[in-house]
Amino acid sequence: MTAPRAAIALTVNGKPCAGTAEPRTHLADFLRHDLGLTGTHVGCEHGSCGACTVIVDGVASRSCLMLAVQADGMTVETIEGLASGDALNPLQQAFWDRHGLQCGFCTPGILMTLTAYLRDDPSPDAETLRVVLSGNLCRCTGYQNIVAAALDAAAQLRKGVAA
Ligand code: FES
Ligand code: FES
Numbered sequence: 508m509t510a511p512r513a514a515i516a517l518t519v520n521g522k523p524c525a526g527t528a529e530p531r532t533h534l535a536d537f538l539r540h541d542l543g544l545t546g547t548h549v550g551c552e553h554g555s556c557g558a559c560t561v562i563v564d565g566v567a568s569r570s571c572l573m574l575a576v577q578a579d580g581m582t583v584e585t586i587e588g589l590a591s592g593d594a595l596n597p598l599q600q601a602f603w604d605r606h607g608l609q610c611g612f613c614t615p616g617i618l619m620t621l622t623a624y625l626r627d628d629p630s631p632d633a634e635t636l637r638v639v640l641s642g643n644l645c646r647c648t649g650y651q652n653i654v655a656a657a658l659d660a661a662a663q664l665r666k667g668v669a670a
Pocket of ligand 1 (some may be wrong): 548549550551552553554555556557558559560569570571572
């Protein structure tokens, strides 16, 4: 038997979106399967790895822990909203320049965590950034290049380079 679907209307990356979802569908699956925004990755699906991080109403949030129906009426930002066409934003560019991408699977979540954080704290130090990123698990090489990229991006943003 097919579960009933609820109507949802939300704003994603600045655009109004509408759809339907089963009550059990989490936001990550809705973004990926219903809206086609596959840049949000799903790793553990229980809130541990941070790969699925998006920004919901300005707050970095794990989209595997939030139901799609809970996002009704909310504003969601995903990795697809960072670049302008082919132009990377300063954070993305810094990751490119500093080789902060590493495995790539975790990167969208890392970028969304940092995007939300740098809006509140444009002058973080490396120690602080390691704490901020402690909810985004990287098991490939370490956080050195990721932190270096975030520090570079923060410096660019302080200079007024558009986010
Ligand atoms: S997939 Fe959501 S925290 Fe791991
Ligand atoms: S960046 Fe994905 S495991 Fe390290």
